[in-house]
Amino acid sequence: xxxxxxxxxxxxxxxxxxxxxxxxxxxxxxxxERLDNAIEEVAQRLLPxxxxxVQQPQAMQQMARQLVATLDPKALAYQIxxxxxxxxxxxxxxxxxxxxxxxQVGFHDTPQYRVYAQPAAADGYFxxxxxxxxxxxxxxxxxxxxxxxPPLLFLPLSWFLIRWAVFRSMRSLDHLRGEIGRRxxxxxxxxxxxxxxxxxxxxxxxxxxxxxxxxxxxxTERQFAANSAxxxxxxxxxxxxxxxxxxxxxxxTQHAERATRIVNQIKGLSSLAEKLLQLSRxxxxxxxxxxxxxxxxxxxVLVDEFRxxxxxxxxxxxTAECPDEFxxxxxxxxxxITLRNLIENAVRYGAPDELIEIVVxxxxxxxxxxxxxxxxxxxxxxxxxxxxxGCSIGGGGGLGLxxxxxxxxxxxGSLTLISPVKGRGGGFEARxxxxxxx
Numbered sequence: 137x138x139x140x141x142x143x144x145x146x147x148x149x150x151x152x153x154x155x156x157x158x159x160x161x162x163x164x165x166x167x168x169e170r171l172d173n174a175i176e177e178v179a180q181r182l183l184p185x186x187x188x189x190v191q192q193p194q195a196m197q198q199m200a201r202q203l204v205a206t207l208d209p210k211a212l213a214y215q216i217x218x219x220x221x222x223x224x225x226x227x228x229x230x231x232x233x234x235x236x237x238x239x240q241v242g243f244h245d246t247p248q249y250r251v252y253a254q255p256a257a258a259d260g261y262f263x264x265x266x267x268x269x270x271x272x273x274x275x276x277x278x279x280x281x282x283x284x285x286p287p288l289l290f291l292p293l294s295w296f297l298i299r300w301a302v303f304r305s306m307r308s309l310d311h312l313r314g315e316i317g318r319r320x321x322x323x324x325x326x327x328x329x330x331x332x333x334x335x336x337x338x339x340x341x342x343x344x345x346x347x348x349x350x351x352x353x354x355x356t357e358r359q360f361a362a363n364s365a366x367x368x369x370x371x372x373x374x375x376x377x378x379x380x381x382x383x384x385x386x387x388x389t390q391h392a393e394r395a396t397r398i399v400n401q402i403k404g405l406s407s408l409a410e411k412l413l414q415l416s417r418x419x420x421x422x423x424x425x426x427x428x429x430x431x432x433x434x435x436x437v438l439v440d441e442f443r444x445x446x447x448x449x450x451x452x453x454x455t456a457e458c459p460d461e462f463x464x465x466x467x468x469x470x471x472x473i474t475l476r477n478l479i480e481n482a483v484r485y486g487a488p489d490e491l492i493e494i495v496v497x498x499x500x501x502x503x504x505x506x507x508x509x510x511x512x513x514x515x516x517x518x519x520x521x522x523x524x525x526g527c528s529i530g531g532g533g534g535l536g537l538x539x540x541x542x543x544x545x546x547x548x549g550s551l552t553l554i555s556p557v558k559g560r561g562g563g564f565e566a567r568x569x570x571x572x573x574x
Contacts, residue, residue, distance in 0.1 A: 140302055141295075141298055141299050141302050144298045144302070145294070145295045145298050148291075148294055148298065149291055152287050152288070152291060155287070156283075156284040156287055156288065159283045159284060160280045160283060160284050163276075163279050163280055163283045164276055164279075164280065167275060167276050167279050168272075168276075171250075171267060171272060171275065172243060172250075172252070174212075174267075175212065175243075175250070175252045175265050175266075175267055176252055176265075178212055178214065178265045179214075179252055179253075179254050179263050179264075179265045182214060182216070182256075182263050182265070183254075183256065183257055183263065211267060211268075211271050212227075212265060212266070212267055213226070213227045213229045213230035213231075213249075213265070213266045213267075213268070214226065214227050214230060214263065214264065214265045214266070215227075215230050215231075215234060215235060215263075215264045215266075216256060216261055216262070216263055216264075217234055217239070217261065217262040217263075217264060218260065218261060219259075219260030219261065221234060222234075224261065230266070234264070235249060235251045235264050235266055237251045237253060237264065238253075239253065239262050240253060241253060241254050241255065246269075247269065248268065248269055249266035249267065249268060249269060250266065250267050250269065250272060251264050251265070251266040252264070252265050252266075305333075308330065308331070308332050308333060308336055309336060311330055312327070312330060312332065312336065312339065312340060312343075315327045315330070316343060319347060324347050324348075324350055324351040325347075326344045326347060326348070327340055327343060327344055327347070368405075368409045369406070369409055369410075372402060372405055372406045372409060373406065375402055376399065376402045376403065376406060379395065379398055379399050379402055380399055382395055383395035383396055383398075383399050408535075427465065427466065427467060427468065428463050428464075428465055428573060429463070429464050429465070429466055429467075429468050429471055430461050430462060430463060430464075431462045431463075431464045431471060431475075431502070431570075432456065432458075432460075432461065432462045432496065434468070434471055434472050434475060435454070435475055435494065435496070435502075436454075437472075438472065438475050438476055438479060439452055439454055439479075439494070442479055442483070445483075447483060447488070448483055448492070451490070451491050451492050452479070452491075452492045452494070453491050453492070453493050453494070454493075454494045454496070455493065455494070455495045455496070456496040457495065457496060457497050457498055458496050458497065458498050458500075462496060462500075462570075463573050464547070464570050464573065465547065465571075465573045465574065466543070466547045470543055471543070473539065473543070474539070474540050474543045474544070474568075475502075477536035477537070477539050477540050478504050478536070478537075478540055478566050478568075479492070479494075479504070480536060481536045481537060481566070482504055482506040482564075482566075485506075485508060485564070486506030486507055486508050486564065487506070487507035487508045489507075490506065490507030490508075490563075491506075491507070492504070492505070492506045493505040493506070499569075500569065500570045500571070500572065501567060501568065501569050501570070502567070502568040502570075503565055503566070503567050503568075504565065504566045504567075504568075505557050505563060505564070505565045506563060506564055507562065507563050507564075508562060508563055508564050509562055510555050510556045510561075510562050510563075511553075511555040511564060513555075516553045516554075516555060517553070519537050519553055520537050520538055520541040520551065520553070521538060522535055522538040537551070537553070537566070540566070540568075544568060544569075547570070547571065548571040549568060549569050549570045549571055550568075550569045551566065551567070551568060552566075552567040552569070553565070553566055553567075554566075554567065
């Protein structure tokens with residue numbers, strides 16, 4: 137936008153500059169012509185005074201004074217040159233010596249004067265009327281200033297007007313940009329009619345068509361993932377049951393260890409199918425449902441559940457710094473899925489001999505901290521993407537943090553990943569920031 141303002145202002149300034157130069161040149165030409173005409177007119181007025189110049193010089197001088205009495209004595213000076221080159225008569229402001237110009241009809245320039253000469257009525261006499269160069273320069277300067285000055289004074293005002301007009305014209309484009317910026321994977325609604333100018337209306341139409349195609353594509357992908365995961369749950373459960381039965385029968389044999397590994401792999405496949413269902417559900421915008429939920433209650437249920445696991449037990453520690461309630465607007469199951477995935481991520485990838493801390497802070501934050509090696513900063517942001525894991529240790533599918541990030545964005549919150557934990561040499565922190573309920 138600033139580039140457009142600069143382009144319009146500079147173009148306007150360039151045009152005004154060219155116009156001012158043209159106007160100034162035309163003014164100089166016209167003023168010179170008018171002043172030359174005035175000098176020539178004075179010479180014509182003096183012409184009758186030269187009749188009888190030889191016989192009655194006093195009468196000639198009196199007549200000349202009467203003829204030029206209406207003129208500005210500072211603007212023009214005149215001399216009547218006699219046959220022998222002497223000054224027969226002159227105005228008070230004319231020099232005593234003749235003007236240093238040839239005795240030829242027409243205009244002549246000297247450093248101090250512009251002189252017009254013509255023969256007088258009396259034979260041998262010459263009339264010379266001169267305008268001081270300073271007077272002409274002042275007249276030209278005033279005329280050019282009056283012609284060029286006002287447009288240049290309005291140039292700063294034009295900048296403000298252009299800026300105001302551009303911002304006013306671009307206001308609709310800013311609204312359209314804001315509407316487009318609010319669209320993401322969970323919000324692909326059509327942009328409503330905004331009364332855009334005719335030039336911008338095709339952009340809105342094209343964006344709406346693109347959003348429609350994206351919505352259909354994403355819906356198809358989510359439906360495929362959800363259907364695939366749902367259809368796989370039953371056969372996976374059946375295979376797991378049969379494999380667990382076979383593993384029990386093979387207990388104590390040389391094939392027992394292999395059977396146990398297969399059971400664990402089938403459990404991992406079942407967990408992956410469940411995560412795909414969760415990802416499809418959160419991607420469809422289920423988290424946008426606005427129920428008032430006390431997230432401390434949800435957290436307490438999940439903590440009790442995880443503490444019953446052998447690999448967790450008393451390692452899971454909760455510290456609540458906020459009041460008795462922590463109200464969050466969202467959907468109960470989705471918030472439960474979010475916290476579960478965070479805790480599972482800490483259990484799966486954290487150091488098994490260190491505590492898993494959950495800190496509920498007053499600033500509407502929940503921090504989950506676990507031990508482990510430092511994760512490089514360039515890797516942290518990629519962990520929010522589906523199927524990305526920070527290390528090869530653990531049996532996860534790389535979907536947990538992607539699900540958490542999707543839910544937090546839908547409810548207007550944020551997920552921040554930090555490593556190492558502040559004040560420690562290592563570890564990993566996942567920080568949830570929830571918006572104020574409305």
